[in-house]
Amino acid sequence: MTQTAPSRIPLVDYLVLDPEPHLVAQECTNCGARYFDHRDACAGCFEDEFSPVDVPPTGEVTAFTIVSYAPPGVDAPFVGAIVDCGGTPVRANLRDVEPTPEQVTLGMKVALTTYSLGTDSAGTEAIGFGFAPA
Amino acid sequence: MTQTAPSRIPLVDYLVLDPEPHLVAQECTNCGARYFDHRDACAGCFEDEFSPVDVPPTGEVTAFTIVSYAPPGVDAPFVGAIVDCGGTPVRANLRDVEPTPEQVTLGMKVALTTYSLGTDSAGTEAIGFGFAPA
Amino acid sequence: MASGDVWILGITMTKFGKRPETDTVGLAAEATRGALKDAGVSMRDVGVLAAGNLMGGGALGQQLQKQVGQTGIPVYNVANACATGATALRTAIMAIKAGEVDMGLAVGVEKLSGAGLLGVRGPRAQSDTWQPEGRQGAIMGLDGRVNTDNMPGTFAQIGMEYGHKYGGVSFELFARISEKNHGHSTLNPLAAYNKAMSKEQIMSDVMIAYPNTRPMCSANCDGAAAAVVVSDEKLKTLSDDQRKRAIRVAASVLTTDPYEVGCQVLPNVNTLTKNAAKQAYETAGVSPEDLDLVELHDCFATAELVHYDNLMLCDEGNAVDFFESGAPHRDGRLPVNVSGGLQSKGHPIAATGIANIWEICHHLRGEAGDRQIQGAKVGLAHVIGLGSACGVHILEKAAA
């Protein structure tokens, strides 16, 4: 009996786990606008052709908040931030940093990181992402 | 130890149980429009004075339907009808009549009737109303 | 073209029915992009967006922009029950008439597949002791205890009330109205259902609320519709082909129900429809005899009957005779609901008020294929939302 590697599933489909975890945007082939959702057409130029592009895994925090109250199943406080990854703004939490205004600062350099969100009844592990101090 | 009579509460506050069950409308003192709810002002003339008036307990069916599916806790089929009580249209169910198009007819004469809707933990009996063939 | 006129430049409805492959915004995007293409314009040309979607929470317009084009234009998210689509169109037209923009877009969409009977809610949470609540001091849910809140039952009574007043109605009569519409739907590839049904099949189907059986009720389904409207002045700058296919909005009217005895007991869908029709005929300068086809709000077979009268397609009280004459059949004197109507085309609520206008435009343009009403020049689209709101649009083929 051979062992199968435990399978994994990303939190969102724009998080690609292999070979190394990275985010993939849908880029408008006409105007270059980048999106993280299934598209009908481009909000910038109205064309409807997109191609996947890898988003750089490092960036700079351009805005953040430290949220005290979280929905059920989410730990609080947590840090929500906007990370500019080489010109592509990304929405994420900051991880591996104390959620205090002393530790989290505007302009800080961060890098993509992933973590386990638990395993379902079929043994599939859910993988989330965030950014940690680089 | 004296016994207190079991108390009763009407399904809606425009059903008055004593001395005999009857419906009470709010009549606009300016234009005579009649309503069955708490009012801000009159939809007909915009004035805001109302006085309670007793609605005649008998009337004529001017429209009906036989509804096959009821919300939880309500028996189906049931007959919903509009009853013209001496010029005041009233919304109600028909009761004490087989819910079939053979038994329920446009123009049939009906009279107000009441029935028990159950008793709460304080022993208060809820009283509903409908119209039965006169 | 009279100055100040507003024209429908492009209009689309999606296939109605079960659309599990896409979401509400996706359906709206499909209709929107279809209408823009039909109009030969882009989001960049559009100056205002009015959007309707009852089940989604009142932000459709901006959600749609994010998928098809964010140009910074004003968005009006509107609601008027089943008249929501017509209200969106009216809003875009009003923006043009106000001189604020020269081109507007109106969109309506709904995902309803599997929604069941609308208007039926569960009981309120049980309290340990009776607690009067609300404006009637009710101690429990009134739906089913004091008449019904469901739509099939409400409109059943509206049809029966007409019968009480004027006579001549019967279960069979209402079933035959439904038979007509189901027959019409066989020619409409975008209808949710395309199956002819005999009067006997309809009468022996599941009874929902007498006299409305299941096929006599509007079909809950998914669907969207969108329209691009332009000012007269702007239209003059467009191409020959765009101008030839443009449809003139000869009247666009929205009404609510004025107070009358009993209107808060059983909704009165008659007076506000009569008022809207009267205003629309006057504005358009046409009379009911001038109409080549009508799409009216047959949310239930019982509703279609009363609207023959309300829209003045017949003399007062003569709706039964009008139907019996064969007039509203597609080969009759004044075809009504040749699309199949809400009973077979389907009724994705907020889309309906634009989809019925699409049907009329389709015929006026001579593009209705197998179900084309030959030589159609003037049509009327009617929609009603309980609460109530009534929209009536009269549409005319371009002169040249």
Place this chain on the structure above:
Amino acid sequence: MASGDVWILGITMTKFGKRPETDTVGLAAEATRGALKDAGVSMRDVGVLAAGNLMGGGALGQQLQKQVGQTGIPVYNVANACATGATALRTAIMAIKAGEVDMGLAVGVEKLSGAGLLGVRGPRAQSDTWQPEGRQGAIMGLDGRVNTDNMPGTFAQIGMEYGHKYGGVSFELFARISEKNHGHSTLNPLAAYNKAMSKEQIMSDVMIAYPNTRPMCSANCDGAAAAVVVSDEKLKTLSDDQRKRAIRVAASVLTTDPYEVGCQVLPNVNTLTKNAAKQAYETAGVSPEDLDLVELHDCFATAELVHYDNLMLCDEGNAVDFFESGAPHRDGRLPVNVSGGLQSKGHPIAATGIANIWEICHHLRGEAGDRQIQGAKVGLAHVIGLGSACGVHILEKAAA
């Protein structure tokens, strides 16, 4: 009076706060009857009704008619998140500008007491195995896992983004903006809260989403506001007193956010506000220096800062300096939110866009009592709803 102008003839806001004694429709009725009385007219004079209520399901207009007057007029139920009230007003104004009616009524109402944080939803129902859903293929709720959906956190980032771009922001700065507004509220008897709070009190209160503590967040409460608008021509037929108290709508603008990089990642509330302000100043023929007071959408202390800049009350990037100069204090050069703002007056969502106009009118009429800004002739009211929609109105005292 320039021809084509639209005027506010009557306007009212109810007491904001906890209003358990009445329901949504009752609050709307109170504001409506108040506005009609203030205008000296009746429902019979009103030709169109535009109504907004986010929590109620999109039928407020007709529900209100049933309580205060069913006259058969067209009703537009509108929604645009926190800009809903302004959208209702715009719709009534548009109907007048379109020549359809000469008098319109706009109403906004919300019952929010005890609603908690808006934008926080529970997780979706747990499935046995992960199932990707929606346009991002999410296998569980993203709120809190991929940034936050809640409003205090979203607007916190909007303020911090401004700080990243231009510098000078701090927790203390934002707390002092809030201190200003709470101080202002002590003079407003209709505000939900009338308590001055020191910067220290504000900073040491419960942290909701850094840097916004509880008093720096808009107060959920119950309330309604309504306005009667008239055409220039109609106003001329009214009494001297009505004409003297009428306030000219010098500009009424609604925008949405145009596409820009990042606008679908963090809502961009800046560009659409700048666009609306620019259009409004141009239409009104006034510049920011001409303004005597401004009511802007301080849904959070962090939001007020960015809107100093967006509304061009200061040079680009200089919002911090503008605040530090004392200008937006009620005794400063350009008082901002002398009502107390959303943080203390309260924010019954759909009412807000009319209530802020009421505040401006109150001062322009010289009826603002203890908090009167002396000699006020021109004011601006701004409101923004995420999604997004921005409404800007510029209001002017009648010349005579």
